[in-house]
Amino acid sequence: MEFDFSAILLALTVLFGVVWGLDRLFLYKRRKARLDAAGEEYRDPAPVDWSRSLFPVVLVVLLLRSFVAxxxxxxxxxxxxxxxxxxxxxxxxxxxxxxxxxxxxxxxxxxxxxxxxxxxxxxxxxxxxxxxxxxxxxxxxxxxxxxxxxxxxxxxxxxxxxxxxxxxxxxxxxxxxxxxxxxxxxxxxxxxxxxxxxxxxxxxxxxxxxxxxxxxxxxxxxxxxxxxxxxxxxxxxxxxxxxxxxxxxxxxxxxxxxxxxxxxxxxxxxxxxxxxxxxxxxxxxxxxxxxxxxxxxx
CATH class of the missing domain: 2.10.109.10 (Umud Fragment, subunit A)
Known part of the structure; x- marks a missing residue:
């Protein structure tokens, strides 16, 4: 194996978790309020949407590969x-x-x-x-x-x-x-x-x-x-x-x-x-x- 797949999984888990977490802490409320005031349907930006969807999946795979089988x-x-x-x-x-x-x-x-x-x-x-x-x-x-x-x-x-x-x-x-x-x-x-x-x-x-x-x-x-x-x-x-x-x-x-x-x-x-x-x-x-x-x- 020429690359460390565990390291890649760990890096992706951290990346998706940080993007999703920082957005929820600092950007989500202001963005939602702005869209609600404009009468527009709320939708996460693509990077945040991808991070929110993939973070739990990658985390579970990382935990299974690292600690189970x-x-x-x-x-x-x-x-x-x-x-x-x-x-x-x-x-x-x-x-x-x-x-x-x-x-x-x-x-x-x-x-x-x-x-x-x-x-x-x-x-x-x-x-x-x-x-x-x-x-x-x-x-x-x-x-x-x-x-x-x-x-x-x-x-x-x-x-x-x-x-x-x-x-x-x-x-x-x-x-x-x-x-x-x-x-x-x-x-x-x-x-x-x-x-x-x-x-x-x-x-x-x-x-x-x-x-x-x-x-x-x-x-x-x-x-x-x-x-x-x-x-x-x-x-x-x-x-x-x-x-x-x-x-x-x-x-x-x-x-x-x-x-x-x-x-x-x-x-x-x-x-x-x-x-x-x-x-x-x-x-x-x-x-x-x-x-x-x-x-x-x-």
Whole structure:
């Protein structure tokens, strides 16, 4: 997402509220008296009429998106097979506390992420060296450590909580010294007409059931595609620092996650994904996938 829709909603709410409020406080009575004296039918000026009509609508949308549930669309295959490209999901915005719209400052504590949660968050940026210190950059190559980080929402699964010791070596994930168990289900089955499926089919992807704490969920492995970074590495320590979480995509060989850019700061959390409400596979490659609608996200 290249723009902050919450910030736009907040700005519109303030704008419409200020225009409507100032008019009612300072202009409405004089204007009405003037029109009544002239025997003309009262009518608000167009900007005031639009503000009066749109303010409650935009306010309700802002409150629902900020504090109840917000829709997102899955743009990439990093969470396959759990979440497919074209899935439209709902995100619980109060699962991890109430936050101010646009600013994302938490003002009510309601809970913290658990191991295995699928979380939506504002991408924190890539870890880069800049004058002997680690900084967050929008440049993946780190050629420009001061490059601004784009305001984008990403989605991954929590594998490490603050204080955990996490190790990742290829397909092996260890949490606090214990290997996370997984059983193979079989080869990945997809539509070769879709490019994301074609990659997985060509690379011999297999589907597994992984048991991450109390959560059992599916992951995909395709070692022929790429070898992901291990943890620990020169930028990501094995011990998760306070106020941070390690996150990974379920498509383990095709996910740009904490193995590359480090821990996810708590203040970047947007909410917990909980439901697929629509799934669109594209024209000529499946259309609406009714089998996925209503799927609870684990």
């Amino acid at each position: 917000e829709p997102f669309r899955i743009p990439s295959g990093s969470m396959m097979p759990t979440l497919d490209v074209g899935d439209f999901i709902l995100v619980n915005k109060f699962a991890y506390g109430l936050r101010m719209p646009a600013f994302n400052n938490k003002f009510v504590e309601l809970g913290e992420p658990k191991r295995g949660d699928v979380v939506v968050f504002r991408f924190p940026g890539y870890l880069c060296q800049d004058g002997g210190r680690l900084v967050r950059s929008g440049d993946m190559s780190c050629s420009d450590p001061q490059a601004p980080v784009q305001q984008q929402n990403w989605i991954k699964r929590v594998v490490g909580l603050p204080g955990d010791s996490i190790e990742v070596h290829g397909a092996d994930l260890l949490v606090n010294g214990q290997r996370v168990n997984a059983e193979e289900i079989g080869p990945y089955v997809g539509n070769p007409q879709r490019s994301v499926d074609q990659i997985m089919l060509n690379m011999g992807a297999t589907v597994w059931t992984e048991h991450l704490g109390k959560v059992s969920h599916m992951i995909a492995r395709m070692p022929a595609y790429t070898t992901p970074n291990s943890i620990p590495n020169d930028r990501v320590p094995s011990k998760v620092p306070p106020g941070c979480y390690l996150v990974m995509g379920d498509n383990r060989n095709d996910s740009l996650d904490s193995r590359w850019w480090g821990c996810l700061p708590e203040q970047n959390l947007a909410g917990k994904a909980f439901l697929i409400w629509m799934s669109w596979k594209g024209w000529g490659t499946g259309g609406v996938d009714f089998s996925r609608i209503g799927t609870v996200i684990h």
